Amino acid sequence: MHSILSLFGYNLNPIRNIESSALALSWGWAGLVLLLLALVPLSWWAYRCEGKNISDKMRRQLLAIRIVWVMILAFLMCGPVLVVSGWVPQRNRLAVMVDTSRSMSIKHKETSRLDQVKKLFASGFIKQLEDKTGIYPEVFSFADNVSPVSRQEVEQFNFSADGNQTDISNAVRNVIGNLGEGSMLGIVMISDGVSTTGDNPAMALSNIRTPVHFIAPVQEGETADLALHLTRPPAQGYLNSSVRVRGEVSLHRVATSSVAITVRRNGEFFVQTSADFASGTTKAGFAFNIPCDEEGSFRFELEIPTLTGELTSENNQTGFLLKVVRERLNIMALSGRLSWDVKFIGNALLTDPNAQTVHWAKLRDDRWVCSRDLKPERAVRNPDLTEDLKIADVLILNAASHDMLRPVEEEILRRVEAGTLGLLILPSSQGFAELGYQGTLIEKLLPVAPGREIWRGTPGNMVLPSTETPYNFLRLIDDPIQNVEFFATLPKIEGIYEYDGLKPGSEILINSTIRGNADLLPLMIRSRAGLGNVMLIAGGPLWPAGFRLVPTDRGFSPYSALIVNMCKWLANRREDAQVSIELASSRGYVGQGNSIRVWVMNSKNELQSNAQISLTIKDEPGNLTSLFCIETSEKGCYEATFVPAQRGLHRIEATARYQGHELGTAKSELLIEMPTAEFDEPVIKESLMAQLASDTGGIFTTVDQAAKIVAAIDSEPGQKLESKSIDLRDSWLLLIILLLLPMVEWYLRRIRGLS
Amino acid sequence: MTRINRLLTALAVASALLSGMTMSAAAEFDRTIIPRVKYGGGGDWYTGPTSMPNLLKQASERLRLPTQNENIAVSVSDPELFRYPMLFLTGHGQVRFSDYEVNVLLNYLDNGGFLWVNDSYGIDRFIRREVRKLYPDREFELLPADHAIFNMVYEFKDGLPKIHEHDGKPPAAFALFDKGRMKVLYTFESDIGDGLEDAGVHQIDTPEIREKAMQMALNILAYVMMQ
Numbered sequence: 003m004h005s006i007l008s009l010f011g012y013n014l015n016p017i018r019n020i021e022s023s024a025l026a027l028s029w030g031w032a033g034l035v036l037l038l039l040a041l042v043p044l045s046w047w048a049y050r051c052e053g054k055n056i057s058d059k060m061r062r063q064l065l066a067i068r069i070v071w072v073m074i075l076a077f078l079m080c081g082p083v084l085v086v087s088g089w090v091p092q093r094n095r096l097a098v099m100v101d102t103s104r105s106m107s108i109k110h111k112e113t114s115r116l117d118q119v120k121k122l123f124a125s126g127f128i129k130q131l132e133d134k135t136g137i138y139p140e141v142f143s144f145a146d147n148v149s150p151v152s153r154q155e156v157e158q159f160n161f162s163a164d165g166n167q168t169d170i171s172n173a174v175r176n177v178i179g180n181l182g183e184g185s186m187l188g189i190v191m192i193s194d195g196v197s198t199t200g201d202n203p204a205m206a207l208s209n210i211r212t213p214v215h216f217i218a219p220v221q222e223g224e225t226a227d228l229a230l231h232l233t234r235p236p237a238q239g240y241l242n243s244s245v246r247v248r249g250e251v252s253l254h255r256v257a258t259s260s261v262a263i264t265v266r267r268n269g270e271f272f273v274q275t276s277a278d279f280a281s282g283t284t285k286a287g288f289a290f291n292i293p294c295d296e297e298g299s300f301r302f303e304l305e306i307p308t309l310t311g312e313l314t315s316e317n318n319q320t321g322f323l324l325k326v327v328r329e330r331l332n333i334m335a336l337s338g339r340l341s342w343d344v345k346f347i348g349n350a351l352l353t354d355p356n357a358q359t360v361h362w363a364k365l366r367d368d369r370w371v372c373s374r375d376l377k378p379e380r381a382v383r384n385p386d387l388t389e390d391l392k393i394a395d396v397l398i399l400n401a402a403s404h405d406m407l408r409p410v411e412e413e414i415l416r417r418v419e420a421g422t423l424g425l426l427i428l429p430s431s432q433g434f435a436e437l438g439y440q441g442t443l444i445e446k447l448l449p450v451a452p453g454r455e456i457w458r459g460t461p462g463n464m465v466l467p468s469t470e471t472p473y474n475f476l477r478l479i480d481d482p483i484q485n486v487e488f489f490a491t492l493p494k495i496e497g498i499y500e501y502d503g504l505k506p507g508s509e510i511l512i513n514s515t516i517r518g519n520a521d522l523l524p525l526m527i528r529s530r531a532g533l534g535n536v537m538l539i540a541g542g543p544l545w546p547a548g549f550r551l552v553p554t555d556r557g558f559s560p561y562s563a564l565i566v567n568m569c570k571w572l573a574n575r576r577e578d579a580q581v582s583i584e585l586a587s588s589r590g591y592v593g594q595g596n597s598i599r600v601w602v603m604n605s606k607n608e609l610q611s612n613a614q615i616s617l618t619i620k621d622e623p624g625n626l627t628s629l630f631c632i633e634t635s636e637k638g639c640y641e642a643t644f645v646p647a648q649r650g651l652h653r654i655e656a657t658a659r660y661q662g663h664e665l666g667t668a669k670s671e672l673l674i675e676m677p678t679a680e681f682d683e684p685v686i687k688e689s690l691m692a693q694l695a696s697d698t699g700g701i702f703t704t705v706d707q708a709a710k711i712v713a714a715i716d717s718e719p720g721q722k723l724e725s726k727s728i729d730l731r732d733s734w735l736l737l738i739i740l741l742l743l744p745m746v747e748w749y750l751r752r753i754r755g756l757s
Numbered sequence: 758m759t760r761i762n763r764l765l766t767a768l769a770v771a772s773a774l775l776s777g778m779t780m781s782a783a784a785e786f787d788r789t790i791i792p793r794v795k796y797g798g799g800g801d802w803y804t805g806p807t808s809m810p811n812l813l814k815q816a817s818e819r820l821r822l823p824t825q826n827e828n829i830a831v832s833v834s835d836p837e838l839f840r841y842p843m844l845f846l847t848g849h850g851q852v853r854f855s856d857y858e859v860n861v862l863l864n865y866l867d868n869g870g871f872l873w874v875n876d877s878y879g880i881d882r883f884i885r886r887e888v889r890k891l892y893p894d895r896e897f898e899l900l901p902a903d904h905a906i907f908n909m910v911y912e913f914k915d916g917l918p919k920i921h922e923h924d925g926k927p928p929a930a931f932a933l934f935d936k937g938r939m940k941v942l943y944t945f946e947s948d949i950g951d952g953l954e955d956a957g958v959h960q961i962d963t964p965e966i967r968e969k970a971m972q973m974a975l976n977i978l979a980y981v982m983m984q
Contacts (some may be wrong), residue, residue, distance in 0.1 A: 005861055043779065132816060142936070250799065258820050338821075340822055340982040340983070341787070341818060341821060341982070342787060342789070342842055345869070345982050345983070346842070349868075349869045365820060365909065365910050365979060366910065371909055371910075371979065371983055371984060376938060376983075376984045377984065378905045378909065378980050378983040380903075380905050380907070380908040380909075381908055381912075382762070429786070430786070457786075459786070496786060496787065497786055543787040546840070549842060551834060551840045552839055552864055552865070553838075553861070554837055555866065558868045558869070559791060
């Protein structure tokens with residue numbers, strides 16, 4: 003068929019052998035039949051017999067020529083297309099991927115995993131692959147990302163185990179994307195199988211058609227390992243209180259019932275604790291308290307013993323930075339009427355010895371009563387609230403009408419936007435409309451649009467929107483799933499106000515099931531006004547969530563913790579009123595980006611756009627790094643990313659200038675640690691690699707049996723099935739036939755004397 | 758009236774009813790209830806059934822406090838005790854709490870609850886004994902006339918008012934403080950509870966006397982909610 007089509011002049015490249023073909027007509031087969039029905043009578047009429055006698059033989063010849071010509075013409079008019087499929091030869095490719103993450107530096111009997119790879123390459127592994135397949139493999143290194151490695155670099159073994167994380171799924175996808183899956187003979191991956199980030203490799207590799215062969219650098223041996231991890235280490239503590247540090251020690255091939263953990267503060271012995279293992283377990287938690295009895299920044303280092311010949315000692319130490327600040331948590335509540343919620347919030351706050359409360363409530367007419375640290379004072383008439391507001395870190399509004407707030411309204415707005423006052427708005431029997439907030443400065447601070455409020459007076463549970471909440475005050479229980487369950491089982495709230503929608507930038511912290519389990523309503527909503535935090539609790543009451551837990555084993559303390567920590571978060575203290583540094587965490591890792599945000603305000607305490615930020619970071623040896631800050635979409639906020647090169651305490655200083663004038667300077671600190679993710683589970687993942695190899699049609703072996711991989715790789719020349727559409731009208735031979743047939747008929751008719 | 762007019766009228770009435778329902782539901786948000794304590798020992802814990810509903814009604818009207826104006830009784834051992842942040846205890850005689858009840862009551866008071874004991878007459882000896890069980894190292898303190906509780910919603914320059922005469926003794930307000938917070942208030946020889954009852958229950962209580970009782974009771978409620 004290939005020859006016939008070629009004879010007609012059709013271009014079949016690159017198909018060599020036709021596997022299948024199919025004919026199609028643009029007008030369809032029905033079109034062809036209709037065309038024939040029209041053309042055959044027409045041609046018969048055009049060449050009808052004039053009455054001369056001709057032989058039967060001649061009649062048949064003329065008829066045959068005419069029918070063939072008409073049929074070919076009709077066929078071509080219908081737009082015939084021939085779709086042919088056939089095998090196309092491919093240039094074979096073979097990829098070798100070398101894991102260069104830090105876990106490859108783990109030593110087994112004095113030889114690191116990467117050194118084992120070096121030995122493999124030195125033994126001629128790449129040459130063997132080349133000999134077997136006839137092609138030189140494309141070599142890649144992978145860890146955080148994938149990089150091609152030149153032939154010269156392979157020969158010099160220019161690999162170093164310095165990647166901070168491993169993403170096997172992404173690495174394989176990248177290589178296949180680069181080389182094309184159709185031409186791949188296979189991928190040989192030399193790795194310890196420790197994938198610390200990205201998708202689950204078992205899921206990601208299940209869809210690829212290229213065999214992935216795995217080579218483990220060493221056999222899982224008898225080497226023991228101890229690993230130390232911290233669970234969300236605290237970044238800040240408050241003077242005269244204590245913070246609790248939790249962590250975990252894991253064992254691999256170590257038989258012990260207890261591991262001692264030594265804690266040092268600023269290099270000096272601080273405390274020793276232990277992780278005690280139950281029989282048959284390989285992981286045990288530990289915890290200790292740090293009393294915050296002194297202001298300042300403290301560097302804590304934790305260490306567990308290193309065993310002789312241990313797999314790695316990188317995971318035997320860790321650390322964090324704790325900043326102890328003087329707690330001057332002054333909370334002021336303003337109530338338009340008495341409230342059990344405010345009373346119990348006060349009860350909770352006073353469980354923190356650093357908190358001070360003042361509660362002003364309007365009882366009737368112009369008669370107000372004040373309670374300081376929950377000690378009620380004699381009632382007074384028309385008090386001046388400005389002095390208490392001046393020192394307040396958090397303001398709680400409870401059914402406070404706009405008339406009550408009018409004298410301090412501007413001050414509240416200014417201080418919230420400056421970040422020196424957090425605002426907590428409680429629900430009341432009156433909505434915002436009745437309180438007169440619409441169209442006022444206070445309305446600007448609300449996280450909701452109060453245009454339409456509907457009271458939903460049915461009981462409902464609390465629901466955390468996500469298990470991994472970024473807010474510490476919502477973590478009442480360490481385990482995230484248990485934490486969500488805890489909130490869901492708290493006593494129900496009685497009702498909630500439903501609003502038209504949230505303002506841009508607002509965030510729901512807790513939902514409620516008041517309208518239904520599948521149709522949640524926001525209960526606790528936060529927003530940011532300038533540098534300040536605003537929290538609205540749209541329903542309630544909240545106090546039964548604490549008081550009704552008292553007779554249970556949970557007690558009042560979860561409620562106290564929620565209220566106290568929420569107010570601390572709302573207080574949002576900053577070192578500098580003009581310029582402030584915001585860090586996602588006080589701890590970062592070598593080689594990983596840390597976002598540093600700088601907030602700038604001018605002398606009028608307004609957020610300042612178009613400021614020039616000078617951000618310098620000094621590491622422990624004294625090396626200075628300057629970073630360029632880019633203004634973000636949030637007014638007055640500038641951001642830079644710092645990728646530290648080495649561990650240790652880094653001092654950050656940000657100076658803001660506007661039109662040549664210095665606006666202010668802020669300082670902060672960041673403790674950089676070596677990332678431990680690569681060492682969290684240092685054991686070679688033989689079973690995972692065997693499963694991945696099996697799923698993709700490859701094989702798994704160890705480095706000493708790499709010849710099995712060479713033997714397993716299919717060296718057949720590659721080819722792939724391709725399809726091609728050929729327009730049958732595009733043929734010079736067909737054109738000649740179409741012209742020739744009428745000419746032959748004309749000639750025959752001429753010699754017989756026909757018209 | 759045309760059919761359309763009737764329909765529009767029905768819709769208007771329905772929407773008015775719905776909006777009324779929404780508002781009334783909102784007004785009942787976080788309603789205050791002050792149950793009386795149903796204690797053991799044989800004393801008449803049930804005396805003066807209209808006193809608390811009347812107080813709550815006035816709290817709603819004068820202090821704009823959402824209330825549930827019902828006479829509810831709760832025993833200390835009842836798990837529902839922790840639904841109510843304030844308790845009222847009154848009677849004329851013996852009061853006795855079991856050991857279990859003492860523990861529960863202590864837990865209740867230490868975590869934000871409040872107990873107002875009203876001496877209707879003859880309760881003094883028993884209530885002092887029971888409160889000593891709660892806080893053995895604490896004594897009732899006599900509240901001076903300039904204490905804030907006498908100057909909250911209303912002013913009582915002479916301290917606790919005399920509502921109901923028994924032995925001719927002067928009225929006195931005793932309080933038990935713990936960790937800086939008043940946990941128990943004991944109104945002695947005043948019988949504010951009697952003065953809170955419906956008019957006509959105690960013929961000798963004039964409207965002025967009853968108003969004094971109500972004002973003092975509102976002061977107590979305001980004080981408890983502010984501390």
